[in-house]
Amino acid sequence: MDSESVKRAIIKQVLTESNMANARQLIEKINDNCFDKCIPKPGSSVSSSEQTCITQCMEKYMAAWNQVNSAYLRRIQQEVGNNGGL
Amino acid sequence: MDSESVKRAIIKQVLTESNMANARQLIEKINDNCFDKCIPKPGSSVSSSEQTCITQCMEKYMAAWNQVNSAYLRRIQQEVGNNGGL
Amino acid sequence: MDSESVKRAIIKQVLTESNMANARQLIEKINDNCFDKCIPKPGSSVSSSEQTCITQCMEKYMAAWNQVNSAYLRRIQQEVGNNGGL
Amino acid sequence: AELRSFITNEQQRTRIQSQTHNLTDMCWKKCVTGPIKSGTLDKGDSTCLANCVERFLDVNIATMKHLSNMRQ
Amino acid sequence: AELRSFITNEQQRTRIQSQTHNLTDMCWKKCVTGPIKSGTLDKGDSTCLANCVERFLDVNIATMKHLSNMRQ
Amino acid sequence: AELRSFITNEQQRTRIQSQTHNLTDMCWKKCVTGPIKSGTLDKGDSTCLANCVERFLDVNIATMKHLSNMRQ
Structure with missing residues (x-):
């Protein structure tokens, strides 16, 4: 294996691990927040209205994540522009 | 020390550390949840009714831990039986 | 570099890192608790009453930290005096 | 080996x-909401914790499942 | 390099x-307070999250700034 | 050495x-419950934090103690 292939392998490995860690954190937060919101009193099964709530909650939480991410990145850019650091 | 003794020593060490970490986590959770529940307004000493609450809360929390643990293990077994993984 | 200078350099490095970690934790807790308390409904800018609340909250939080720290240290000393360990 | x-x-x-520690913490907060009256779990607590x-x-x-469907 | x-x-x-995970968690709890009625963010949620x-x-x-002023 | x-x-x-950071966070939430009116701790806050x-x-x-008694 030449040094260029080693480099590409390392980059691929780091990206995979970083994406997995990000997905894991997102799943944890969705579970905690949507369970809390949609299932205040856990019964003997997930009712159909709870199921609807959970599906909508997941989509809404991911939309919230995307919006927070954009707002955060925009602000970081702006602060870096203003005085070279957050 | 022969390799069999080394192995046994490692196993003992790992088990001890794992049990200590488990006990430490349980103690932390009991302290946080029972302090929160039994001492809403901390006074100049622990009153006798607060003391009763704390002792009962500890026992109840440990009973809850055992029940959650069994329910969790039962479900993991079931999911593994259904499709080979949680 | 002689061994005495190495030692002093290590001590300085450890102290700097430890103080930075402490400051970072304090800043995180102040941000979380004062944002929560002073900005219940985030608007399009920080209002002047919110700004006053935040400045006072920071000072109050640091005063609380100092008081908790003293009470904690006093109790540790006392427990060590009583039976040689917390 | x-x-x-x-x-x-x-x-x-x-x-x-x-x-288990995380689940107990979360389910305790959801299920054991009243004041503590005994050191054992009553029927209601127990059912709630299992559910x-x-x-x-x-x-x-x-x-x-939702996330893995989305990715495809 | x-x-x-x-x-x-x-x-x-x-x-x-x-x-971003921490901010989303905190701002979700502050902004999305009512029951979930759809899978999208309504105008109010969205403004609140950005703010x-x-x-x-x-x-x-x-x-x-406050802490660094104090230190001087 | x-x-x-x-x-x-x-x-x-x-x-x-x-x-200390964990204790301050927890006791702040328990003791400083009203709106912030000054940058210093009043008598009530201060007593509550120490207690x-x-x-x-x-x-x-x-x-x-309870857990170590149980184990014996």
Whole structure:
């Protein structure tokens, strides 16, 4: 294996691990927040209205994540522009 | 020390550390949840009714831990039986 | 570099890192608790009453930290005096 | 090899215990809401705790299915 | 050198993503307070989330300035 | 040897500071419940914070005694 292939392998490995860690954190937060919101009193099964709530909650939480991410990145850019650091 | 003794020593060490970490986590959770529940307004000493609450809360929390643990293990077994993984 | 200078350099490095970690934790807790308390409904800018609340909250939080720290240290000393360990 | 399988089992046991601590904390807050009156779980607490674990894992599985469908 | 700058960028990206998870969690609890009625953010949620991020960072910057003034 | 005892002391100081951060966070939430009206602790806040630390440590010690009695 030449040094260029080693480099590409390392980059691929780091990206995979970083994406997995990000997905894991997102799943944890969705579970905690949507369970809390949609299932205040856990019964003997997930009712159909709870199921609807959970599906909508997941989509809404991911939309919230995307919006927070954009707002955060925009602000970081702006602060870096203003005085070279957050 | 022969390799069999080394192995046994490692196993003992790992088990001890794992049990200590488990006990430490349980103690932390009991302290946080029972302090929160039994001492809403901390006074100049622990009153006798607060003391009763704390002792009962500890026992109840440990009973809850055992029940959650069994329910969790039962479900993991079931999911593994259904499709080979949680 | 002689061994005495190495030692002093290590001590300085450890102290700097430890103080930075402490400051970072304090800043995180102040941000979380004062944002929560002073900005219940985030608007399009920080209002002047919110700004006053935040400045006072920071000072109050640091005063609380100092008081908790003293009470904690006093109790540790006392427990060590009583039976040689917390 | 024997040692390796011991370590693997131990790591799994540690993950399960740690998840049990989180589940107990969360379900305790959801189910044991009144004042403490005894050191044992009454019928209502006990049913709620068992349902809480089951329903949380239902949500967990649903989230992972949803995300893996989205990716395809 | 190329690899090193990749690693540095990745570390920064990880910090930003991790901070995004914390901010989303906090602002979700502050802004999405009613029952879930759809899978999209309505206008009110959306404005609140954007303001929540901006105001939290304002507080963050104010705290760091305050502490660094104190030290001098 | 001198360096080793410095490191041991530092580790203890770090543990105490970290525990102080957790205690302050918890006791702040329990004791400072109204709106902020000044940058100093009033008498009520101050008494509550001191009691909060003492009572939390009482509970802490009681839990450890209880668990160690159970094991015997």
